[in-house]
Amino acid sequence: MNVVDSSAWLEYFADGPNAAAFAKPIEATRLSMDHGLAMADSVMLAAAQRHGAVLWTQDADFDGLPGTRYFAKR
Numbered sequence: 001m002n003v004v005d006s007s008a009w010l011e012y013f014a015d016g017p018n019a020a021a022f023a024k025p026i027e028a029t030r031l032s033m034d035h036g037l038a039m040a041d042s043v044m045l046a047a048a049q050r051h052g053a054v055l056w057t058q059d060a061d062f063d064g065l066p067g068t069r070y071f072a073k074r
Helices: 006-013 019-027 030-035 039-050
Strands: 055-057 068-070
Touching: 006 019, 030 039, 039 055
Parallel strands: 055 068
Antiparallel strands: none
16 A cells, blocks of 8 residues: 655646656556545545455445445435
């Protein structure tokens, strides 16, 4: 698992001198892109998947995703 902080994201998107160093971990952010999740949400889902855990949530963005238990807000 990789965690990329905001300074690295900014460097990558600005095509700064260190952009290439961050390209591989950023371009592997498939959970976020594949499911249209915010980056923070994809980090939680990745952590749950990595550890064989179930992600319990009432965030509708997770509805129907494998490894999650979604409950609609009332």
